[in-house]
Amino acid sequence: MKKTYLLAPGPTPVPDASLLAMARPMIHHRTPQFSKTFAETAELLKYAFQTENDVLILASSGTGAMESSITNLFSPGDEVIVVNGGKFGERWGQISETYGLKVHWIKVEWGQAVDPAVIEGLLNDNPSIKGVLTQASETSTTASHPIREIAALTKDRDCLLIVDGITAVGVVDLPMDEIGIDVLVSGSQKAFMLPPGLAFIALSAKAWGFSEYATLPNYYFNLAKERKNLKKDTTAYTPAVSLINGLKEALLLIKEEGIENTHARHDRLARATRAAATALGLKLLAPDNPSSAATGIFVPEGVDGAGIVKYLRDEMGVTIAGGQDHLKGKIVRLAHLGYVGTFDVIIAISAFEMALKKFGHDVELGKGVAAAQEVLLEAYK
Amino acid sequence: MKKTYLLAPGPTPVPDASLLAMARPMIHHRTPQFSKTFAETAELLKYAFQTENDVLILASSGTGAMESSITNLFSPGDEVIVVNGGKFGERWGQISETYGLKVHWIKVEWGQAVDPAVIEGLLNDNPSIKGVLTQASETSTTASHPIREIAALTKDRDCLLIVDGITAVGVVDLPMDEIGIDVLVSGSQKAFMLPPGLAFIALSAKAWGFSEYATLPNYYFNLAKERKNLKKDTTAYTPAVSLINGLKEALLLIKEEGIENTHARHDRLARATRAAATALGLKLLAPDNPSSAATGIFVPEGVDGAGIVKYLRDEMGVTIAGGQDHLKGKIVRLAHLGYVGTFDVIIAISAFEMALKKFGHDVELGKGVAAAQEVLLEAYK
Numbered sequence: 001m002k003k004t005y006l007l008a009p010g011p012t013p014v015p016d017a018s019l020l021a022m023a024r025p026m027i028h029h030r031t032p033q034f035s036k037t038f039a040e041t042a043e044l045l046k047y048a049f050q051t052e053n054d055v056l057i058l059a060s061s062g063t064g065a066m067e068s069s070i071t072n073l074f075s076p077g078d079e080v081i082v083v084n085g086g087k088f089g090e091r092w093g094q095i096s097e098t099y100g101l102k103v104h105w106i107k108v109e110w111g112q113a114v115d116p117a118v119i120e121g122l123l124n125d126n127p128s129i130k131g132v133l134t135q136a137s138e139t140s141t142t143a144s145h146p147i148r149e150i151a152a153l154t155k156d157r158d159c160l161l162i163v164d165g166i167t168a169v170g171v172v173d174l175p176m177d178e179i180g181i182d183v184l185v186s187g188s189q190k191a192f193m194l195p196p197g198l199a200f201i202a203l204s205a206k207a208w209g210f211s212e213y214a215t216l217p218n219y220y221f222n223l224a225k226e227r228k229n230l231k232k233d234t235t236a237y238t239p240a241v242s243l244i245n246g247l248k249e250a251l252l253l254i255k256e257e258g259i260e261n262t263h264a265r266h267d268r269l270a271r272a273t274r275a276a277a278t279a280l281g282l283k284l285l286a287p288d289n290p291s292s293a294a295t296g297i298f299v300p301e302g303v304d305g306a307g308i309v310k311y312l313r314d315e316m317g318v319t320i321a322g323g324q325d326h327l328k329g330k331i332v333r334l335a336h337l338g339y340v341g342t343f344d345v346i347i348a349i350s351a352f353e354m355a356l357k358k359f360g361h362d363v364e365l366g367k368g369v370a371a372a373q374e375v376l377l378e379a380y381k
Numbered sequence: 382m383k384k385t386y387l388l389a390p391g392p393t394p395v396p397d398a399s400l401l402a403m404a405r406p407m408i409h410h411r412t413p414q415f416s417k418t419f420a421e422t423a424e425l426l427k428y429a430f431q432t433e434n435d436v437l438i439l440a441s442s443g444t445g446a447m448e449s450s451i452t453n454l455f456s457p458g459d460e461v462i463v464v465n466g467g468k469f470g471e472r473w474g475q476i477s478e479t480y481g482l483k484v485h486w487i488k489v490e491w492g493q494a495v496d497p498a499v500i501e502g503l504l505n506d507n508p509s510i511k512g513v514l515t516q517a518s519e520t521s522t523t524a525s526h527p528i529r530e531i532a533a534l535t536k537d538r539d540c541l542l543i544v545d546g547i548t549a550v551g552v553v554d555l556p557m558d559e560i561g562i563d564v565l566v567s568g569s570q571k572a573f574m575l576p577p578g579l580a581f582i583a584l585s586a587k588a589w590g591f592s593e594y595a596t597l598p599n600y601y602f603n604l605a606k607e608r609k610n611l612k613k614d615t616t617a618y619t620p621a622v623s624l625i626n627g628l629k630e631a632l633l634l635i636k637e638e639g640i641e642n643t644h645a646r647h648d649r650l651a652r653a654t655r656a657a658a659t660a661l662g663l664k665l666l667a668p669d670n671p672s673s674a675a676t677g678i679f680v681p682e683g684v685d686g687a688g689i690v691k692y693l694r695d696e697m698g699v700t701i702a703g704g705q706d707h708l709k710g711k712i713v714r715l716a717h718l719g720y721v722g723t724f725d726v727i728i729a730i731s732a733f734e735m736a737l738k739k740f741g742h743d744v745e746l747g748k749g750v751a752a753a754q755e756v757l758l759e760a761y762k
Contacts, residue, residue, distance in 0.1 A: 012407070019404040022403050022404055025385070025387070026392045026570075026576055059440070060601060061619040063601050063618045064440075094600070099598050218479070219479045220602075237445075238391070238568070239442075242395075
C-alpha cells in the first residue's frame, strides 16, 4: 500500500473537487446548462490570468496554443526573436521555422536569464522584427526570464511580446495588461491543477490588430473564431466538457485563496526548496533567476540523477523530474506548483535526502528539511 | 429531482467505469506507469478501429484530426474531391481551402448519399486528384455515404480515401485495411463513450507514403512525430492523461461486448428508432442510407422542432439534437450511439411522443414505443 506523490512540473496534483467534477455525468455542450458553466469558467480564468482580455480555452496541450500564437499573428517571412534558454524556448523557434518565419535566435545558457540588452540590440538593428517569443518560466531549466524588462522594449514598437507562461501563470505576478505582454499562453496541467488537455491563450488589443494582417493558415486553432464564440459562451469546436467542469472548480479554489496569496504561496514554497538545497550543500541550476514553479538542483558529483528520479518514483512513490538533454542525470527538478503546500515540499525534500543517502552520498538527514521548515513557518500565525 | 438523459449524437453518455477512471489522482505522463496504460489503450483502440494500422491519439476535438489529415498528406495546390452532404462535409472543404488545396466540391442534398458514379467521373476527368474526403456518417443529417463503393474507386489510383468516421467508428463495420480506407478519423465523445477532448486517426501505408511528400506545414498535429512516439508508448506532446485513463475503461467495455456485437447493437437501436418514427407517421431525413449513430426525423408540419428540443431538455431532462442550417426547427435527431441500449431508445421515443402531444400534434401515445419494442426484443433470448 504505497502512497504516491506527484511533485513534477506538470502534470500536477488535481484537487478532489476537480476530480469529482470531471467524474460528473456528461452533458451536451450546446445547451444553456453548459454555456453557464463555460461563461463562469471563462470569467474566473480572467481573474487567474490577471487580465481584462478574453482568455480563450482550447482543447489541446499548451503546444497547440503556442502554435496558434504563430499561425494567427504572422505571415511567412516575418521576423521574430526567439529566446532559446531551454527545451521550450527551442520549441518556439521550431514552430516559427515550421511556418516559414525568419528566426533571430538568442541562445541562452540553460539556467540563465536572457539579457534584455541583447534583445534591444537585435530590435534596434532589425526594425522589421515583429515578435519576441520567450518563456516567463522555462520549465526545462527552472529559470525565469525578465518579462517586465522585455515588455518595456516591445511596448512602443510595432512588435509583439509573446510569452509562454505555461508554468508561470498562476505562479507569479504576471499582469499582462499592465506589463504590456501581447500574448500569454498557459496550460491546464500546471498551476491550474487539472489533467492535461486544455490550453489557454489571451491576446492584447495590439495582438488582435496583428491577427488581422496575418496570412498564415490555421483552422482548428483559429483564435478570431474562438473569440467570436467565446462572446456567445461557447467554443468554435467541441469543448473538452469534463476538463472544463474540473477547471471551474480549480479556479474557484484560486479565487478563494486570492491570486496574490496563490503567488505568495508559490514564492514561499520555492524559497523553502532553494533553502533546503543550499543547506544540503547542493548547487542550484538557476540561482539568480529561479522560477517559482520548480527548482532545478544539481545532484552531487558522481551521483546518478536519473537513478534518483527512478528510485524516488518506483520505491518511494514520489514523482519528481530529472534533467533533459545535456543535463540528463545531472539535475533533479522538484516542482512546487499547483495544488501544493507546506507538506508537499517537506515530502519532496525528505524523500530527496533519503534517496541521496541510498545512493551513497554523505548527506545529513533532515538538514534540508529544517532549512525548508524555517521558510515554510512564515505561512502560519 | 429531475433525472437527465443524454441522447444527442455527441457528447454521449460516459459509463461509470470511465467516469471513475477520469477521477483518479493524476500521474506523470513520462513514467513506465502511464506508458503501460497508454500502450494497452493504443492496442485496444486498434481493436475498436478494426485495423492493424497504428491509431494515433491526439489531444484535440475531432476537427483537429481532420485538419491533420490535410496538413500531413498534401501540398498547396493539390486537388481533392470533397463530398459535401452536410455540416461536416462542408468542414472538409473549408479546411482544404484554408490550406490552399483545390477543391472539387460534390454537393449532396442533405440526407442523401453521394453517388459514387459522380466521384468516378471526377476522378476520370481529373487524374491529378490526390484525395477524396468524405464522411462515413454525416452527423448533421444522419445519413451515411457508401464508403466501400468509394474505396473501390480510389484503391488502385494514386489517390487517398480520407474518411471522417467520427460517428461511424465503433458504430458500423468499417474495417479500413480490408475496405481500402487510407485515413480514418474519430473522436472520443461518440462511440468511444468519453467526454470530448481526444481525437483518433489511423493511416494506411499508402497514406504514410503520401505524408513523405506533403509540404504543408504542421507542428502540433505532426502525425509522423506522433507515430514515432507511439512506438515508444508515448505521445509527442503532453497527452490528456485523465481522458486516456477513461478511454482504456471504455475500450475494455467494447472488447468485452465484442466489436461485432457493438455494431449489431447500434444497428438494432437505429432500426428500432426508425421503426418508431415510421409507426408515428413521421418522415425520416435519410430513409435510404441511414446512419446507425443517430436518426433524423422530420417533425410534423406546423410543429416547432427547435421548441421540442428545448422542451425535452428543460422540462423532461432529455437532451436530443435538432436540425442545423436550413433544417433548423424542421427535424429532430435522436441519437443511439455509445453507451446506450434498449431503454435509452425507449426513453427517447416515449419522450418525443409526449412532447409532440404537448405541442398539439395528434399523436397516439405508445405507438412509436411499441414499434421500437418489437425490434428491441431481438436482443433477448
